[in-house]
Amino acid sequence: MCGGSCACAHHKVGPLLIALIGLLFLLKTLGVVGAATVDLAWPVALIVIGLMKSGMCKCCK
Known part of the structure; x- marks a missing residue:
């Protein structure tokens, strides 16, 4: 486990994707994007x- 000391970019991608999924659902609710886009993207x-989670993290060993 890296804790808070690892500065690797790949550790930030997971939380960013989760935030983007939330944004996608918000945009669907507001009618900005269609249901087909959300049904494919999430x-x-x-x-x-x-x-990403299944891959080995070599920087934290």
């Missing part, structure tokens, strides 16, 4: 997060 974002 599973893809979750897959990306899962793949």
